[in-house]
Amino acid sequence: MQDQQDTKALYDEYMITTMVAGFEPVTVDQAGGVEMVGEDGKRYLDCFSGISVVNCGHNHPRIVEAAKQQLDKLVHCCTYIYYSPLPARLAKRLAEITPGELQKSFFGNSGAEAVEGAIRLAKQHTGRQELVSLTHSFHGRTAATLSITGNRGRKKNSGPYMSGVAHAPAPYCYRCPFGLKPDSCDLACAQYVEEVLKYQTAGDVAAFVGEGLLGEGGILPPPTGYYETVAEIIRRDGALFIADEVQSGFGRTGKMFAIEHTDVEPDLMCMAKGIANGMPLGAFISRPEIADAFTPGDHLSTFGGNPVSCAASLATIDVLESEGLLANAAERGEQIMGRLKTFQEKCPLVGDVRGRGLMLGLELVSDKQKTPAAKQAGEVRRRCREAGVLVGVGGSLGNVIRLQPPLTITADQAEKVCDVLTSALTEVAKG
Ligand code: PMP
Secondary structure (H helix, E strand, C coil), X not given: CHHHHHHHHHHHHHCCCCCCCXXXXXXXXXXXXXXXXXXXXXXXXXXXXHHHCCCCCECCHHHXXXXXXXXXXXXXXXXXXXXXXXXXXXXXXXXXXCCCCCCEEEEECCHHHHHXXXXXXXXXXXXXXXXXXXXXXXXXXXXXXXXXXXXXXXXXXXXXXXXXXXXXXXXCHHHCCCCCCCCCCCCHHHHHHHHHHHHHCCCCEEEEEEECCECCCCCECCCCCHHHHHHHHHHHCCCEEEEECCCCCCCCCCCCCHHHHCCCCCCEEEECHHHHECECCEEEEECHHHHCCCCCCCCCCCCCCCHHHHHHHHHHHHHHHHCCHHHHHHHHHHHHHHHHHHHHCCCCCEEEEEEECCEEEEXXXXXXXXXXXXXXXXXXXXXXXXXXXXXXXXXXXCCEEEECCCCCCCHHHHHHHHHHHHHHHHHHHHC
């Protein structure tokens, strides 16, 4: 208990922290699998995975061992001034597991760096300057990635932003910006990209950037045919398709990458978070003829492709494949989704249940007009935490409960999560 107080005091005094308001975080310094252990000894089922990072579970022994072995051999070797075997082997592995003709990788340290690099390469290859992205999107906190992010809450106080960015409406079916219904909308939001290109750009678009499944915006899965339509429109205009799989990649949605639920083969793809199960690493991968637009020295990262992180990443991909975690993500996702959909019928606080695999969201509303119930979402999180389950809260309106547990979660653990969550929702709904 003493330690817990000390940690919080140190945070308050010495860290630049932007901790979510009213969040009351747990102080954790140990975890294993789906479980995190608080400094007070209390055990929690982690349903947020450090924001979708530890897809293979906390401290997976094979991944930890791979990193330890590499630590003893070589800790740092700048990938851009030495040949280094680990990033080279990982680049080959990424070419094998990513869709279509994606083949050549660049390594950085985070998701934002991956997106930043991908848009830079797209500009260099096409010789064009403009970008199109989506409202409700999130792509990172550097100047360029905030510029393409479509969310005022994330962008505030950081402008002026990069010019030449246009935003198309996100496929947010529950709050369709056109007021349409999914089964009869004819994908109006995807068709609207045509209007965006014609009337919001100068015809100089290098790339469209879209998340495989929108995460921070509130878990928004693209409807069937959405990205196919967008890809067709933007490619007709001469632009490239960049899939941001930073959050939705590495098995999270039941396939290795969320874009694989569609027929679109991206020209570039951005990865981070789950790529090395918690070791810092980001990457973008490109079709080879696009990658060749960078000439030596054009793009560099001192720490990018760190050998220890790459060793962890190679082990992560092996674990995802050999332990059947993609199939487990799909099955457990259906199990949780089934229970929550049934529960939704008797709990008006739950306006929508959506997602894919183990990237699930519950949008809370306080009335039939869909008024966002952000305060209630915070209260649900607090009650879940008290009962030993850590869930996320997010979305553009702050009213979405996010369930993104490690892909190793068992059927029993998934039941417990549903029990705790539905009883918290029942209590909060009573007011
Ligand atoms: N893209 C997406 C889709 C993300 O969800 C995030 C982080 N939430 C990022 C980019 C930025 O990643 P990082 O925080 O590692 O820079």
